[in-house]
Amino acid sequence: xxxxxxxxxxxxxxxxxxxxxxxxxxxxxxxxxxxxGRSGLRLLHERQPDCVIVDIGLPDIDGWQVLGRIxxxxxxxxMMLTARHLEAEKVRGLQAGADDYLTKPFGNLxxxxxxxxxxxxxxxxxxxxxxxxxxxxxxxxxxxxxxxGREVELTAIEFRLLHGLIRSAPQVLSPVxxxxxxxxxxxxxxxxxxxxxxxxxxxxxxxxNAEASPxxxxxxxxxxxxxxx
Numbered sequence: 001x002x003x004x005x006x007x008x009x010x011x012x013x014x015x016x017x018x019x020x021x022x023x024x025x026x027x028x029x030x031x032x033x034x035x036x037g038r039s040g041l042r043l044l045h046e047r048q049p050d051c052v053i054v055d056i057g058l059p060d061i062d063g064w065q066v067l068g069r070i071x072x073x074x075x076x077x078x079m080m081l082t083a084r085h086l087e088a089e090k091v092r093g094l095q096a097g098a099d100d101y102l103t104k105p106f107g108n109l110x111x112x113x114x115x116x117x118x119x120x121x122x123x124x125x126x127x128x129x130x131x132x133x134x135x136x137x138x139x140x141x142x143x144x145x146x147x148x149g150r151e152v153e154l155t156a157i158e159f160r161l162l163h164g165l166i167r168s169a170p171q172v173l174s175p176v177x178x179x180x181x182x183x184x185x186x187x188x189x190x191x192x193x194x195x196x197x198x199x200x201x202x203x204x205x206x207x208x209n210a211e212a213s214p215x216x217x218x219x220x221x222x223x224x225x226x227x228x229x
């Protein structure tokens with residue numbers, strides 16, 4: 001699937017757009033190009049690509065707005081590009097629903113590895129059985145989640161993290177294991193990302209107090225899902 005996949009690249013700098021386009025095509029991927037956010041969103045709706053690469057510094061609507069509009073309509077994998085080496089921006093992107101975040105300049109092999117990892121994860125075969133307990137209903141086929149009968153909207157990363165925890169329960173998963181399960185990050189850096197998503201996931205599920213949540217932290221080890229009795 002990854003060899004015939006279509007990548008939508010939204011990048012305003014023509015030289016970077018050309019370089020990335022050549023690189024991706026040499027890797028056997030199909031490429032759609034957009035020089036601004038609005039045309040990129042139009043291509044997203046018209047062509048339904050398998051993965052989207054979005055530069056944050058776009059001239060019309062910025063990459064954050066583009067990401068938000070993408071997440072309103074689809075869970076397609078999104079990689080954010082930026083020239084700024086700021087941890088706060090990485091956290092912002094991941095919290096907003098990006099699947100990966102790459103800082104310029106980057107290596108050609110790293111970019112291709114990350115794109116292929118995004119595609120593999122997006123098209124991996126998941127169990128289709130619906131998970132049900134006294135608190136939670138999780139439907140992998142439709143990516144729908146309900147907590148005590150209330151439907152909860154989750155990003156793709158939040159869903160994969162929750163689904164991974166319930167499939168592995170009562171096993172405790174380390175942040176590195178959860179990164180591999182929920183993110184497409186071949187370098188394995190940034191396990192602190194997990195705690196931000198766990199915090200947001202608990203709140204979306206209605207648990208302001210971490211101790212009341214079925215997603216429990218095990219100090220020095222990781223996280224686990226405690227099934228209600």
